[in-house]
Amino acid sequence: MTGFIIRKFIKDYENVKDINVRQSYGTVSSIVGILVNVLLSFSKITIGAIFNSISVMADGVNNLSDAGSSIISLVGFKMSGKPADKDHPFGHARIEYVTGLVLGIVILLVGIELIRSSLNKIMNPEKTMYSAAMIVVLVISIAAKFWLSGFYGKIANKISSATIKASSMDSRNDVVSTFVVLVSVIISKISGYEIDGYMGIVVALFILYSGVDILKDILNPILGEMPEYDFIQSIENKILGYEGIINIHDLVVHNYGPNRYFATVHAEVDAKEDILKLHDLIDNIERDFAKDLDINLVIHMDPVITDDDEINMLKCKTGEIIKSIDEKLTMHDFRVVKGDTHTNLIFDVLIPVDYAVQSSELVRIIENKIKKENETYYAVVTIDKNYVSTYMNNPYRK
Structure with a gap:
């Protein structure tokens, strides 16, 4: 089904680097999400209202918030596709992160409201009626959300979209929360115990967890992740x-x-x-x-x-000294300036961004170790930070 939708509605669907193709993926995924969630929301809220089930209505409201999130995503993809202008020379693609942030906040607000409604149901209990129609709607919802999670996931991987990935995670959590509601309906129908309000809280907690998870994923690229x-x-x-x-x-x-x-x-x-x-x-x-x-x-x-034996020897020796201090450290831009009374060894040392030792202390340690090798050697050290997720860029790797 996913492949059919992509082939049917997205022209040149293999060319995902094209900004227009990427925008088409975002538009199609958002429209599919809106349609599926509106239908599920209408069905659950109607059934929940008829049979007085707060947990089913809560699940329906959650689907309604998902439809709203898809609308936000749709607007975000449209705006992020705008070309660069004089005020935004790097383009508008980061708007997609902002829409994902809004999506996460909306989900949190929905979860908080559903906890309030569920607590009210527990404190002021009303008899819930159960029917086969309620069970059928919930089973269909689980199947639809399971498919939608996979649909979002494939598109998110295809175009590397944090927003659509967030929607996939949200749909996956919806499968779990709806299953919990289904189990509560069956238990209540068989046992006669009224657990509807408590299950509403469980659903709300799943929603809150989903919102926090989405915000964590979205905030990382906004803040600047490795x-x-x-x-x-x-x-x-x-x-x-x-x-x-x-x-x-x-x-x-x-x-x-x-x-x-x-x-x-x-x-x-x-x-x-x-x-x-x-x-x-x-x-x-x-x-x-x-x-x-x-x-x-x-x-x-x-x-x-590269062809001066003395410089190469000093470079190799200095590199060994750096490694003896900490294997995480690497050296580059090595130069030698000779004088009448001393020789300056000039180089940069690369450290991890979260390195525990203060830069000034590290420089002092390096200077002292080089001084022990030869009193006439003076280290002129510049500390650089490693802003990428590998130590591969090591001049001394074989």
């Missing part, structure tokens, strides 16, 4: 695959919405090579990234000396 390891590894491998690139470091990746990446990196090249040839190499890499990965990459070129 890029995935495989993604960073693919960038590093691609750059290092070009002949003439010795090593890379200081890779930083910025996310301006799903599949909207801007990146900067330092690339080490042989200082003996012709500068115009190296500049052409860098230009080619940047163009290839724009064409192949749709990443706006800016490369800073770092010329390094």
Whole structure:
């Protein structure tokens, strides 16, 4: 069914990097969500009102909020597809994150209101009537929500959408909450015990859990999360695959919405090579990234000396000292400046963003260890932070 809907309503559906195709995926998923949830909501609220079941009505209200969330997603996809303008030079794709945030907040508010209604039912109990129609509606709802969760999940993976992934998670939780309501209806019908209000609270708690889970997933890209390891590894491998690139470091990746990446990196090249040839190499890499990965990459070129035995020896020795302090540390941009009375060893040290040791203390430790090797060596250290999810960019890896 999912494949049929995609093929029927989305032109050029395989070209997911195209902004118009991606917007079509978002539009189709939102419309399907609206239709399914409105039908389920109408059925449950009607049945719940007829037979005086707060848990069934609560489940119906939850579906109504899902339909509202799909409307928000629809508007968000339309707005996020707007091209860049003078006030938003990186485009509007982050609006999709904002709509996901609104979706999570709406779900939390619905959960809180349903807890209030359920508590009122417990404190002021009214007899609930049960029927086969109620059970049939709940079973159909479970099947529909199970399919909708899979439908959302496939599209979310296809276009890397945090908002649609949130909808998939919400639908998955709805399957559980509706199943709980179904079980409560059957138990009450068989045993005669009135547990409707309590089951309403259980449903509301599932809704609140879903809302918190969605907010956590949405807030991460808004705040600026660490890029995935495989993604960073693919960038590093691609750059290092070009002949003439010795090593890379200081890779930083910025996310301006799903599949909207801007990146900067330092690339080490042989200082003996012709500068115009190296500049052409860098230009080619940047163009290839724009064409192949749709990443706006800016490369800073770092010329390094590779054929000086003394510099290579000092570089290797300094790298060993850094590793002896902590295996997580790496070094780059190593240079040597000799003087009459001392020699400056100039280099950068890369640390994790959550490194426990203060930068000033780390510099002091490095300076002292290098000084112990030779009194005439002075370390000039710059501390850099690692903003990507791998320590692969290590000049000393084999």
